[in-house]
Amino acid sequence: MxxxxxxxxxxxxxxxxxxxxxxxxxxxxxxxxxxxxxxxxxxxxxxxxxxxxxxxxxxxxxxxxxxxxxxxxxxxxxxxxxxxxxxxxxxxxxxxxxxxxxxxxxxxxxxxxxxxxxxxxxxxxxxxxxxxxxFVENIFDNILGIDHQAPDYRLRQQLHFQEFLLHLQKEACKIPTAAEKVVELTVAYIQNHYKTEVKMDDISRSLHFHPDYITRCMQKITGITPNLYLNKFRMNQAKKLLATTNNKIANISIEVGIEDSTYFSKLFKRLEGMSPIEYRKVINRRQGRE
Missing domain, CATH: 2.60.120.10 (Jelly Rolls)
Structure with missing residues (x-):
């Protein structure tokens, strides 16, 4: 090799x-x-x-x-x-x-x-x-999911890419930490259950770790809390649906695990810098569908 x-x-x-x-x-x-x-x-x-x-x-x-x-x-x-x-x-x-x-x-x-x-x-x-x-696929989704309209998006992508390279070296040295293992399990749980209501108590019972310890591990390894990771993952899934389907915003909201479409739209705009409707228009223009 x-x-x-x-x-x-x-x-x-x-x-x-x-x-x-x-x-x-x-x-x-x-x-x-x-x-x-x-x-x-x-x-x-x-x-x-x-x-x-x-x-x-x-x-x-x-x-x-x-x-x-x-x-x-x-x-x-x-x-x-x-x-x-x-x-x-x-x-x-x-x-x-x-x-x-x-x-x-x-x-x-x-x-x-x-x-x-x-x-x-x-x-x-x-x-x-x-x-x-x-863990790695989440890094990749973060790289691809950054709003390309932001002037600093390439810099932010670079930070995620550096994180990936360091993780690759750690795995090559065969030294995954206990915190990284907890994060992997947490991320897997969220990705498998994001379409339903996800609570810290549910994650804690599934992983057999205290909620505070899980949160500390997530913040140490990824820099964000489990709840923020959940929201960002849901928004990444929503962006895929906005870009590839004509589904209504309310239906997409439910499909990514958020019953209240008004809250979904507010959360999407807070994390992505634009509303779901605006995001769909940008994607359609970029793909020549308008």
Missing amino acids: SYLEFNTPPFPTLITEGYAVFEKGTKHFRRVFSVFDLIYVKAGELYLTEDENRFTVTKGQYIILVPGFEHYGHKGSPVKTEYYWFHFLIPTEYDLVDNGLDNWGDIHVVQGDHVNPSLYKLRIPCYGEIEHNH
């Missing part, structure tokens, strides 16, 4: 991103990129060849395709396949090495002082499986 080794800061820079769906039988097209291409499969299977090395990327797995190497799909997907993709560059020198890091502490190579920053070395597998996939 190859590991992508680079020093940081600065962090790799996210360029563009997206979410794609391959119908059964579709193959990835042939190309050579001048930037890195990270692909994470949410459902299904991708068959990719890079520099004559063949890879099968299945649900929960990812691959980092390296600049200058030709890559293409050598076989059609056997089932409908959904995946996230991210193009990024590394502004410093990088290398492909044969061994990873065994100790999380080894990432810190130079201690900073009052005028010089600390220096870190990351060594990330170019191909692997995500253990905390709910």
